[in-house]
Amino acid sequence: MRASVRLVLGAVLVAVLILIAAGADLLAPYDPAAQILSENLAPPGAHHVLGQDKLGRDILARVIYGTRVSLAVGIVTVLVSLLIGTTIGAVAGFVGGWVDELAMRVVDVLLAFPGLLLAIALTGVLGPSLRNVVIALCLIGWTGFARLARGEIMRLREREFVEAARALGVPERRILLRHLVPLLATPLLVQATFGMAAAIVAEASLSFLGLGAQPPTASWGAMLNDGRAFVLVAPHLTIFPGLAIMVTVLGLNFLGDGLRDRLDVRTPTDLWR
């Protein structure tokens, strides 16, 4: 598949997912928390297209509302990580010296752990909740943006236009904020797209392990965790939320891949894997 095709396909998939998340109230056929205990584990049928879970809740409705949880976690995590990471990385790369040294040591320590392991440890001590998942993912995720921003700024600060600005008497602060930071937009956009895919997988992983979203929140990972005990008798509990995660991540990866080729940037991709 060509990059331009991936870009369009990714953009369409992501746009559809955003629409589903925004219109969940209109699209969902049932209340995602409404239980019909007498119909628990019912397979897909005419009334409940994707079947019902262990409490008789409609799986389609829960998958639809799960879009909201996944996208919200992805967006908030990436925005906070991007803001913190870019600030620290840009300042470190621009100022250099001990500031840079300190920032990079902290990044190194955090990267000494596999990302998911650190996320498990952090949510483990903070306590299981969606909010703590976001906190844990931000505590790890900023490092990727910081490394990217630092590298770019260090490369850019030697360029002639910076020297020219300095010669014209532009204050250092203004050089960083007005002349350099805007140039980070494209690589950061690509990184953010991949980062969102990674954050969504990480949230689902933690919720699958019981460390994330708590009942009755309709999170795809938590739904997979619920389905684990019934995989022998009711595989539909597992199939559909998993498909939703796959389509979402594939869409974001397509989008990131297409953007990377179109905008011609190279970035590290895996943050929370």
Next chain:
Amino acid sequence: MLRLALRRLAFTLPTMLAAATLVFLLIHLVPGDPVDVMLGENAQAADREALRRTLGLDRPLTVQYAAFLGGIATGDLGRSLVSGTPVAELLAARFPATAELTFAALAVAVALALPLGLAAAARPGTWLDRGSVGFALLGVSVPSFWLGPMLIILFAIHWRWLPVSGRGTWAHLVLPAFTLGFGMAAILTRMTRASVLECLSEDYVRTARAKGVGRARILTRHALRNALAPVVTILGLQFGALLAGTVITETIFAWPGLGRLLIDAINQRDYPVAQGCILLIAASFVAANALADVVNGLLDPRIGAAAARGGS
């Protein structure tokens, strides 16, 4: 070579120390009093004092830290708060299962990725090449906690070829290893393809071709060997993802390894056991990265020489 390996090993010490420090600090991140969290608000004052003493939380932070590091150095990681068993014993009992799973997954990933990446690079633009790119994208998008249950549904329930879960025979290992190794296989395929393609455009390949060296020999002897260095580096870096992934894979397949131990410990608020698991997994990761560097030194004498001079 041995000197290089030892030197590289010495470089891991600061990283290990940093990792240990972070693990030590984790328990102090617990919101509120960790003793309250573990025992509940209604615990007897005497019990709370006893636990506080057991964990050493009544001592100054620096003393606790020194004791923690000293414990690691002597292999004393404390005792489980639930069973009273020494943590080191629990880890030793679970480590072989996790190691077995990790290496099997690694073997699956390499066995899939190297031939596929090489074949794709040999015939760029063909269906095989496009297929490998598609596989690479699919592989990083399929989460293991979905792939695993899907494999169970197909191979264990529908066709009844393989056991559903647990550890025992070789057959038990197949589905977990494939589940864990699939994502890495995708990343490695992509890396192998890109790296071989780059090597094929090098001057020495043109020279070899001009000398009349056969196509297959150019690919396997000239391009692949040089292409392996970045692949091995990625292998080392991705090894961490593989190790962390065992937590999920072990949960899916009821595999009695470190990952399960970690999640159970977290759920029971058995902090010493959780700390031990995290420490051991992190140490394995650091060691794997060091090993990847040493292997790279063996593959490429230039890297080996640079590392021996003290470069990275």
